[in-house]
Amino acid sequence: MNPVETTSTPDTQNTNETESVKLIGLTPKAEEIIAYCARVSNPQNQDNPKISNLLTYCVKNGHWSIFEQASMVLEIVTSRGIAPQILRHRSFSFQEFSQRYAAANSYVGYQPRRQDLKNRQNSVDDLDTQTKDWFQQAQSEVWELAYTKYQQALEKGIAKECARFLLPLNTQTRLYMNGTVRSWIHYIELRTGHGTQLEHMQIANKCKQIFCEQLPTVAQSLGWLPPPAS
């Protein structure tokens, strides 16, 4: 399989270059299979190539199970701080880079935001440049120190599974996330919405872009793309 680079552009200046999402695999003829299975009770019509209205009907009426007939695998490069939020989506199957097997070697640099004092799970992007620069510098210094000590630990023969306790939460990691189209719909709906941490929202938006490229009729039925010109 040839991974396909997402062509998404950063949606805010907070997006950094070290996080990415790529398509790894998708059920062939995914949309056709979803529609074919949805018409199980109408065998004479199962090969009908017109599927747009059918999929829109299913979305509107919460007929979600038909979207379990096809699956997509994406590669997500992010940090150990964001990965646990993604891994909570229990209907997906995951593979994650093992820090017990291979050595970690880079970090994701993040822009800071101000703590919202009313909503403890929210942050506001209005910090001054000096504070932002301080945070960038702090991340760099912490990484330099942590990574130096990590390498020293490995040189002393300390196991990777132990040495990794020296690494910060912004250490880069890579996940393969495999889920049905149904799971992707609900993951994207939830994680591109308010309430999700910005860094996770940016990843979910990249997932959404790939979803829209690969499953345009489903995306239209969800209102994620404009309806086809009639």
Ligand SMILES: Cc1cc2nc3c(=O)[nH]c(=O)nc-3n(C[C@H](O)[C@H](O)[C@H](O)COP(=O)(O)OP(=O)(O)OC[C@H]3O[C@@H](n4cnc5c(N)ncnc54)[C@H](O)[C@@H]3O)c2cc1C
């Ligand atoms: C803002 C926010 C704050 C959170 N805070 C915490 C916290 O403090 N502590 C904590 O432990 N966890 C927290 N979580 C994680 C949350 O509780 C879930 O564990 C996480 O979102 C995974 O969702 P899920 O279990 O639905 O898994 P998923 O794998 O996303 O979904 C499970 C199944 O439900 C289906 N499904 C999901 N949504 C719908 C829907 N709308 N309609 C129909 N079917 C649906 C999916 O298709 C799938 O089949 C938070 C999540 C968010 C978004």
